[in-house]
Amino acid sequence: MNSTATTDWQIATVTSIHVESPRVKLFTLELPVNTPFRAGQHFDVRLTAPDGYKAQRSYSVSSSPEPASNPTSIELAVELISDGEVSSYFHEAVELGDKIELRGPIGGHFTWSPIAAKPVVMIAGGSGIAPIMSMIRHRSNAAVIKISPMLLMFSARTEADILFSAELESIAVNDPDFNLIIALTRSEEVESDNRSFRQFRRIDRPTIKSALSTLATHPSRSYICGGSSFVEAMANYLLDLGIPNNSVRTERFGP
Numbered sequence: 001m002n003s004t005a006t007t008d009w010q011i012a013t014v015t016s017i018h019v020e021s022p023r024v025k026l027f028t029l030e031l032p033v034n035t036p037f038r039a040g041q042h043f044d045v046r047l048t049a050p051d052g053y054k055a056q057r058s059y060s061v062s063s064s065p066e067p068a069s070n071p072t073s074i075e076l077a078v079e080l081i082s083d084g085e086v087s088s089y090f091h092e093a094v095e096l097g098d099k100i101e102l103r104g105p106i107g108g109h110f111t112w113s114p115i116a117a118k119p120v121v122m123i124a125g126g127s128g129i130a131p132i133m134s135m136i137r138h139r140s141n142a143a144v145i146k147i148s149p150m151l152l153m154f155s156a157r158t159e160a161d162i163l164f165s166a167e168l169e170s171i172a173v174n175d176p177d178f179n180l181i182i183a184l185t186r187s188e189e190v191e192s193d194n195r196s197f198r199q200f201r202r203i204d205r206p207t208i209k210s211a212l213s214t215l216a217t218h219p220s221r222s223y224i225c226g227g228s229s230f231v232e233a234m235a236n237y238l239l240d241l242g243i244p245n246n247s248v249r250t251e252r253f254g255p
């Protein structure tokens with residue numbers, strides 16, 4: 001299998017489609033050439049209409065980079081945006097076996113490798129969990145002895161909107177160095193609701209302050225991903241709580 005340059009367009013094949021939530025589908029794309037990537041990177045997807053019109057969007061890889069020597073497929077988590085050109089196509093038209101044009105991996109700023117043992121903080125809003133999920137999976141698969149403690153604060157509207165919930169909760173239950181807070185912004189807590197890791201309000205300054213206090217040291221890095229206003233609010237909370245600006249990395253998916 002050959003390797004490819006980031007700028008080359010490849011034709012990938014859709015090998016699995018999974019409905020992850022009411023608004024997000026996971027697509028596994030089989031790549032024709034060996035394409036190593038780092039956790040946090042994205043690919044550009046390009047659609048071409050019969051009249052030649054092209055639409056191009058970026059989608060983060062949610063799968064782990066392993067095995068780095070033979071990365072033949074990637075998982076993308078595509079959120080349906082109302083009237084969105086490309087996300088609607090993925091949700092309404094893409095079928096198993098379809099060919100999708102893409103290029104990548106792209107991006108170096110919003111990446112993480114499990115080399116430093118210092119704590120890492122992740123804050124995700126909605127589909128902004130995608131690149132962070134790649135980092136979390138990479139961390140779980142890493143063959144290093146002392147792995148970075150990780151704190152994930154994940155904002156979703158309702159229980160049904162929590163992407164990768166079973167996987168995240170399983171990691172949180174089994175790994176004492178992985179702290180999980182799921183913030184449900186449009187759900188009321190009911191008495192019978194006894195689920196762990198949940199808070200029934202937005203991620204706010206008190207949430208972050210109390211979560212940071214569980215870490216032994218300041219995080220070496222913080223990663224925030226989601227819509228622009230979410231990212232901006234979360235970054236401001238971190239800076240306000242004394243986290244250095246140059247340790248905060250952000251990725252904005254949309255308005």
Ligand SMILES: Cc1cc2nc3c(=O)[nH]c(=O)nc-3n(C[C@H](O)[C@H](O)[C@H](O)COP(=O)(O)OP(=O)(O)OC[C@H]3O[C@@H](n4cnc5c(N)ncnc54)[C@H](O)[C@@H]3O)c2cc1C
Pocket residue numbers: 042057058059060061076077078079080081082083084085086087088127130131227251252253254255
């Ligand atoms: C580096 C990077 C990585 C990304 N990774 C992912 C990913 O993993 N999963 C994912 O689902 N998306 C991701 N996105 C967003 C994605 O590239 C598209 O912008 C998104 O799918 C909307 O495209 P569309 O063609 O469906 O909508 P468009 O036709 O471009 O837009 C339709 C309308 O929706 C608004 N809009 C566009 N994007 C959003 C949004 N995210 N939220 C709310 N409103 C929006 C537009 O302003 C416009 O009014 C990423 C973006 C970037 C820059």
